[in-house]
Amino acid sequence: MPRFSVLLLALLAAACGGREAVTPRFIETGNPALLSEWGMMASDGRRLVLSEGVLPYDLNTPLFSDYAHKQRTIWMPEGVSAGYRENEVLDFPVGTVITKTFYYPSAGARSEVARTLERADGWQPDGLDLGEIRLVETRLLVRRETGWIALPYVWNAEQTEAELRRAGEIEHLILAGPDGRREDFTYAVPNANQCAGCHAINNTTRRIQPIGPAPRHINRDYAYAEGPQNQLARLAEAGYLDGWPGAADTPQASDYLDADQPLDTRARDYLDINCAHCHNPAGPADTSGLHLQHDAPTGPNLGLCKLPIAAGGGTGGRRFGIMPGQAEESILLYRMETNDPGAMMPELGRAVRHEEGIALIREWISQMDADCAGQG
Secondary structure, three states, X not given: OOOOOHHHHHHHHHHOOOOOXXXXXXXXXXXXXXXXXXXXEEEXXXXXXXXXXXXXXXXXOOOOOOOOEEEEEEEOOXXXXXXXXXXXXXXOOOOOEEEEEEEEEEOOOOOEEEOOOOOOOOEEOOEEEHHHEEEEEEEEEEEEOOEEEEEXXXXXXXXXXXXXXXXXEEEEEEEEXXXXXXXEEEEEEXXXXXXXXXXXXXXXXXXXXXXXXXXXHHOOEEEEOOEEEEHHHXXXXXXXXXXXXXXXXXXXXXXXXOOOOOHHHHHHHHHHHHHOOOOOOOOOOHHHOOOOOOOOOOOHHHOEOOOOOOOOOOOOOOOEOEOOOXXXXXXXXXXXXXXXXXXXXXXXXXXXXXXXXXXXXXXXXXXXXXXXXXXX
């Protein structure tokens, strides 16, 4: 299938109110002040439309970010492709641009946003209808010769352009839940160092890299405009992926909300995407001795009957990382529940509790059958 389509170009131009469609480009040096300079998407304040060749994707279980919805995309220049790696993020070539646009369904005034898990009404296969959507930021990961760089862009009030904010930015928002509960919170656009805090998953090299687009996380269907298709198949079809063995031979993470899948699998996959970029043997939290990758061995390194090593005052008065059968006595659950900046986990990327994630981990710990007697 050709990478570029004249028909798609015409559709995108029409969708943007007749404006000429923008062209994606790789910028080898410098940090453009405006998101539009990259050409990955265009917005006239009414619709945000992805440019030709910019492929959207989702994760089986996404990283939680204060209930923000995310539109993720991948683009590569003509003539290069990513290499398939089964147990790691795809091997992306120089020139790759990955975007993640954070947005909320509107709930009234500009500062009021809705707490929902369902797909936003304004979602579209090739962009967003902005009539009832509040754009917040778009983050770029760009693969240059020297490695990956992370650039955060913050959208203006008109939702027509996003400006680079390398020092980060604070947005004061009100989260309105379906139960009528309203919660004031501070949404933090990360600065350059904070981006590295999550994306530098090896504490020795400190090199930034993507986290989400690993085969197991993106081995799923996406509702493209032409119909549903496996995302890895779409990448391969577009010329963006070499060496893919097919969906049947590719690992697949679970959807943490899918109760038809095993509880242990859902809990481990949730911890993997939300915690393992730090909590792995080589990660920034290596001194904790807590390893939360989906395939980490069950035992003390997973937190079972494990005394804290580097938690400081963040234990909540609880003795073990995980007290099997006693979720309310487990440090892991406490650190997910608290909003105390000195104890909450993850340290970055959240200001409110993830109620559904907390419920999952509480259920997972509660059903464990083990005895910590004599430990520590």
